[in-house]
Amino acid sequence: MTAQPERTGAPPASEETPTKEPSRLSDRRERAAKRAAAPDAAREGFTIITGLSGAGRSEAARCLEDLGYFVVDNLPPALLPKMAELGSRPGGPGRVAIVLDVRGGVFFGELSRALQELAELSVPARILFLEASDGDLVNRYESTRRRHPLAPADRVVEGIRKERMMMEALRGDADLIIDTSGLTPHELRDRIRDAFSDAPPQESLQVSLVSFGYKYGAPRDADLVIDCRFLPNPHWVDELRPLPGTDERVRDYVQGQVMYREFVRRLRALLGFMVPGFVAEGKSYLTVGVGCTGGRHRSVMVANSLSKALNGDGMEISVMHRDVQK
Numbered sequence: 001m002t003a004q005p006e007r008t009g010a011p012p013a014s015e016e017t018p019t020k021e022p023s024r025l026s027d028r029r030e031r032a033a034k035r036a037a038a039p040d041a042a043r044e045g046f047t048i049i050t051g052l053s054g055a056g057r058s059e060a061a062r063c064l065e066d067l068g069y070f071v072v073d074n075l076p077p078a079l080l081p082k083m084a085e086l087g088s089r090p091g092g093p094g095r096v097a098i099v100l101d102v103r104g105g106v107f108f109g110e111l112s113r114a115l116q117e118l119a120e121l122s123v124p125a126r127i128l129f130l131e132a133s134d135g136d137l138v139n140r141y142e143s144t145r146r147r148h149p150l151a152p153a154d155r156v157v158e159g160i161r162k163e164r165m166m167m168e169a170l171r172g173d174a175d176l177i178i179d180t181s182g183l184t185p186h187e188l189r190d191r192i193r194d195a196f197s198d199a200p201p202q203e204s205l206q207v208s209l210v211s212f213g214y215k216y217g218a219p220r221d222a223d224l225v226i227d228c229r230f231l232p233n234p235h236w237v238d239e240l241r242p243l244p245g246t247d248e249r250v251r252d253y254v255q256g257q258v259m260y261r262e263f264v265r266r267l268r269a270l271l272g273f274m275v276p277g278f279v280a281e282g283k284s285y286l287t288v289g290v291g292c293t294g295g296r297h298r299s300v301m302v303a304n305s306l307s308k309a310l311n312g313d314g315m316e317i318s319v320m321h322r323d324v325q326k
Contacts, residue, residue, distance in 0.1 A: 046080065046123065047097040047196070050170060051130030052163055053149055054137045056180045056188050060130060061099050063192040069097040077111040084123045102149055102163055111170070126284060128195075129167075129174035131220060133181040134160055176285040179220035182322065194318035195285060205279050206316045207271075208287045211245070211303040213295025213323040222289035226267065226302070232257055234297040244324050245300025254301045264302070268309045275315065295323025 047069065049060050065071045070093030075083065077100060100111065118125050132140075134157060141148060141156045150166075151159025171177065176195055180188055195206060210219050218225055234240040234250050243250050254260060271288075278286055290306070292298035300321050307317045 046084070046118065046125040047095070048100055048125060048127045049097055049130070050100045050127065050167070050174075052132060052137060052160065052167065053101060054140045055130040055132045056178075056183075056185070057099055057101060057130055059185050059188050060128065060178075060192050061097060063189045064097045064196060067095075067193065067197055069093075069095045069196075071097045071099065073099040074101065075099070077114040080114040080125075081117040081121065084118055084121055102166060126175040127170070127173060129171050129177045131171070131177065131179055133179075133217075133220070136181045175283070177221040177287070181220065182216070187320070191320065205275055205283060206285050206318070207275070207310060208285065209290055209303045209307055209317065209319045210287060211290045211292075211295055211299035211319075211321045211324065213293060213299070213326065214291050215294055216323050216326065218291060219287070219289045219322065222287050224286070225289040225291060228290060228292045228298040228302050231260060231263070231292075231298050231302075233293065235294065240297070243297075245297045245321075246304065246324070250297055251301050251305075254298055255305075264305060264309065267306065271306075271310065295321070295326065300324050 047064065049057050049064070051057055061071045061073065072083065075098050080098065083096065083098070115125055137160050138156050148154075148156045148159030148163075150162045178188070178191055183191070191208070194208065210222065212219055214227075214229070231254060234243075234245075234253050237253065240247075240250055240253060245251070245254075275286070290299045290303040292302075303319055303321065307319045310317050
């Protein structure tokens with residue numbers, strides 16, 4: 001099992017970047033304490049939707065709007081406290097989502113100060129960060145024939161590079177990171193609904209299990225990655241090869257392996273030990289990647305089995321099988 005390192009360094013200044021970078025926007029533990037202490041009416045606070053251009057911000061905003069959020073696109077960060085004031089009035093929107101991106105220009109550098117003002121007003125804010133691989137972003141721009149906002153007269157890949165640098169510190173402070181590489185709009189909406197629909201209390205932790213195939217790359221948004229390739233592969237059993245990991249015959253084959261029971265027992269104990277620590281650090285979401293070679297058999301079966309076990313332990317679990325149809 002490996003942990004995805006958290007990025008905390010601020011990018012070097014350049015003529016394309018704002019003069020004031022949103023370095024570390026707030027301490028996670030302090031943020032969690034403020035959420036828990038906030039009055040019920042204010043506990044919803046703000047959800048800030050941000051991330052790379054072309055990674056699915058608009059789709060995420062539409063999904064949150066369908067879930068009852070009041071969505072504002074490209075609001076200057078300096079106006080966030082004013083928006084909080086309006087939202088707190090009788091009849092104001094209970095849940096607000098703000099879309100912020102590099103189109104904000106110099107205003108983007110004011111985000112750190114705006115979030116600090118929200119904290120002083122006891123209005124919690126959580127950050128949803130969307131990203132995707134360079135290849136997926138380039139393909140999306142080519143299919144829509146749009147220009148990248150940071151490369152209006154240059155190659156799209158150069159705009160993506162500049163934007164990743166500008167967003168580095170903000171990504172490191174995100175509460176939830178979703179990698180939309182290979183996701184359809186429908187699959188992205190499912191991920192958003194899992195995270196935001198009838199969400200558990202902010203002081204708890206929502207765990208997302210994502211099965212995947214290493215041949216297609218590990219999910220970029222995974223906080224932890226579990227490698228199942230040490231288990232015997234059903235792919236080499238002729239009658240099991242065409243079946244997915246959700247099939248009863250594949251499940252029986254994997255569960256029948258000598259190492260399987262001890263593996264799941266130890267994994268369940270490890271996550272049960274780690275989750276309280278993540279909660280104490282103020283983390284609201286945990287994405288666990290479960291991988292095998294092709295993402296069709298072992299990882300699917302283990303993710304489903306682990307989900308049932310963790311649900312029995314009282315955790316909020318969602319499961320997505322990224323590569324089962326490939």
